[in-house]
Amino acid sequence: MSISVDQNKNRINISLNKSFYAVDAVKKAAEDFKEIGDFSVHDKKNILVSIKVKDASQVEILGYEFCNYVLALMKNEALV
Numbered sequence: 918m919s920i921s922v923d924q925n926k927n928r929i930n931i932s933l934n935k936s937f938y939a940v941d942a943v944k945k946a947a948e949d950f951k952e953i954g955d956f957s958v959h960d961k962k963n964i965l966v967s968i969k970v971k972d973a974s975q976v977e978i979l980g981y982e983f984c985n986y987v988l989a990l991m992k993n994e995a996l997v
């Protein structure tokens with residue numbers, strides 16, 4: 918997992934390892950977080966997520982919160 922933040926553009930770019938993160942969980946998390954900003958998810962060698970954040974005050978922490986949410990979705994899916 919790598920997260921880069923561009924505060925000037927209010928953009929977060931996240932790269933997630935496909936052998937650890939589930940693409941479906943990432944897409945579900947993006948849908949759940951849609952009020953926070955505009956998401957794009959690309960399934961390439963890694964899962965690439967780009968977030969254009971609406972509220973600049975959240976740009977520093979949102980990437981980590983998003984990744985934690987994806988992990989929680991995956992854990993809940995495994996328990997059901």
